[in-house]
Amino acid sequence: MDKRHFTVVIGSKEHGLYISSKPSSAAKKAVSKLCDSNKSKKVEFSLREITQGSKKKTYGPYVGEMKKLKKPIELKGRVIRHEIKLHLKKGKSSTINTVKKMRGGEENEPTIPLNGNIKSFGRFINTYFPRNNEGIKIDILQRIRSLSKKLSYVPQYIFYIFRTSPKPTKIISAGIISGNAVISNYSGLRLQEKNYLFLRCLLSRETGNRGGTSAIHHILTKLPETYSGICLSTTRSPMDYYMKLGFTVYKGADNILILDKTRENIEKLNGIIQKRGEITTEFHSTYPNNIIT
Numbered sequence: 266m267d268k269r270h271f272t273v274v275i276g277s278k279e280h281g282l283y284i285s286s287k288p289s290s291a292a293k294k295a296v297s298k299l300c301d302s303n304k305s306k307k308v309e310f311s312l313r314e315i316t317q318g319s320k321k322k323t324y325g326p327y328v329g330e331m332k333k334l335k336k337p338i339e340l341k342g343r344v345i346r347h348e349i350k351l352h353l354k355k356g357k358s359s360t361i362n363t364v365k366k367m368r369g370g371e372e373n374e375p376t377i378p379l380n381g382n383i384k385s386f387g388r389f390i391n392t393y394f395p396r397n398n399e400g401i402k403i404d405i406l407q408r409i410r411s412l413s414k415k416l417s418y419v420p421q422y423i424f425y426i427f428r429t430s431p432k433p434t435k436i437i438s439a440g441i442i443s444g445n446a447v448i449s450n451y452s453g454l455r456l457q458e459k460n461y462l463f464l465r466c467l468l469s470r471e472t473g474n475r476g477g478t479s480a481i482h483h484i485l486t487k488l489p490e491t492y493s494g495i496c497l498s499t500t501r502s503p504m505d506y507y508m509k510l511g512f513t514v515y516k517g518a519d520n521i522l523i524l525d526k527t528r529e530n531i532e533k534l535n536g537i538i539q540k541r542g543e544i545t546t547e548f549h550s551t552y553p554n555n556i557i558t
Contacts, residue, residue, distance in 0.1 A: 273299070274311040274323065287429070287547055288312050288324040293349045296329030306330070309354065326354040340491070383412050383551075386423060390439055394470050400500050401468045408441050408465070421465065424550035424557075426480040431544070438476035440467035442552055443498075461496035461523060462488060475538055477503075481510055482534040483546045485526055487557045494525035510534060 271291040273281045281298065285291040292312055299308045311325035331347040338345040387409040394402055408421055425439040443465035462484065469476030485495055498521055499507060508514075511530045512522035524530055538544060548557045 269314060269316045269319070271295075271312045271324075272315050274313050274325075275309075279313065282315075283312070288314070289351070289547060289549075292325070292327050292329065293351055296327075296331065296349050296351055300329070300331045327351055328354050383409055383423065389436075390468070393436075394439070394468055400502075401466050404466045405439065405441060405468055422550055422552040424548065424552070426476065426483060427547040427549060428479070429545045429547055431542070436470060437546070438467060438469045438480040440480070441465045442550065459493035459525075460491055461494055462492050464495060464497045466498065475541060475544065477506070478510060478534065478537055479544055479546050481524070482531070482538055483548055484557055485524065485534065486531055487548065488526050489557075492526065494523060494527075494530075497522045497524070510537070 268284050268286060269288075269291070271283045271285070271288065272279045273283070273295050281295065283291040283294045283298075285294065295310060295312065296308060299310070300306060307328060307330040309326055309328050311323050311327065313323045314321055329349065329351040332350050333347050334345065387406055390402070390409070391406060409423065412421060412423070420443075422442040423439070424442055425436050428435055428437045441464070443463050464484075467477055467480060469480075481495065488494070496515075497507065497512065500520070504514075504522075507522050510524070511533050512524045515521040515523050550557065
């Protein structure tokens with residue numbers, strides 16, 4: 266995806282250059298920069314796109330801050346002590362149960378900030394996600410309830426994939442990242458001595474709408490260099506589907522699939538998606554600093 270250029274707008278002044286594929290990612294970078302000298306303050310700003318040839322559209326206003334984590338997260342080579350909290354200014358965005366009516370009769374869902382309102386997100390999944398794989402749906406809902414009641418002893422994070430184009434815009438898949446997101450073993454098994462991003466479960470919203478495929482493609486292409494690929498836990502029923510996407514069964518654990526981040530695998534996923542038309546997606550997660558952009 267082509268990189269876009271944005272500048273921060275505060276009052277009548279513009280400053281800074283933030284390069285990203287979408288406004289939300291640029292906004293998070295802006296929060297990190299604006300709060301660098303004082304991580305306890307809140308910042309309010311808008312973004313204006315300044316990419317050459319663009320319509321110079323303004324996004325926001327956003328409200329952002331750096332929240333200190335109760336327990337720092339240690340990753341390879343760094344320690345994360347704060348997470349970025351970002352949302353549209355009140356009155357500019359809709360809640361999780363709201364559907365906006367746009368011109369032309371299309372229904373466009375807003376992106377849903379995962380700002381701790383976990384129960385509402387669970388209700389959203391329960392209402393709008395299908396029963397075509399009830400086992401996975403039940404698994405996600407149970408884990409969301411556990412997170413909302415703070416009963417989970419293993420770090421788990423909700424994520425969803427939001428389709429920004431074509432319209433109608435909507436959430437097309439959701440799932441859970443489990444562990445500390447750096448998985449080198451599972452059930453006592455070493456995964457080829459490599460680090461994988463562990464997707465404990467993934468649920469597509471509509472059959473044939475590429476929700477699962479788009480999620481895998483987006484996550485795989487945006488993985489930080491510390492990860493070798495994706496590790497996915499699944500039930501037997503969608504196994505054939507994932508195998509067609511390039512996953513292989515991990516030896517010794519028939520419900521664990523792995524997909525390495527290789528050019529071949531990325532091109533294969535991209536080809537599957539392109540056959541049904543171009544699609545643009547965003548990744549949203551409760552994982553600190555939303556490691557995938």
